[in-house]
Amino acid sequence: MATGQFRYTYTNAEGYDAVGFLNDPPSGQCTNLPAPAAAEGAAATATVFLDADCAGDTYLTLPAGADASDRLLLRSVVFS
Template sequence: MPGSASAATGQFRYTYTTTDGYEAVGFLNNPPSGQCINLQGPASEPGSTSRAPKNRTDATATVFLNADCEGDTYYTLPPGSGASDRLLLRSVVFS
């Protein structure tokens, strides 16, 4: 059925630090809905946190401190919103 695939339209951005100590921006374009995405910036330490998420999609993003969208520490970002560098995350799911 055409159009049955569910995806958020737009871009989700986040900041991370490379292994060399540089600030970098990662992004997800048109991410799938209902699927947990673990965030791992290129050239970053495995398991390190990202921060300062910006939800520029048309879907609600729920970001988690833990990988695999697990744990009690999470934050919901409505479409078009963002958070400061103090919000740390390792995974995100869109709804």
């Protein structure tokens, strides 16, 4: 388990900015996000993917506590 909180921002169905949280996310398990999102902090080393289900060749590994660029809109994440 990754200890801490992973925050992300996304635009909800009504077109408003929203913030989501993953508290103490499990390690080694892919988590899909509700919509394309920008990462705001990793609870542990996080590999973020542009595609759902942690699939595809486009991904970025973020060290614990790192933020991703607002231009990177991820769809899924897995923690080490």
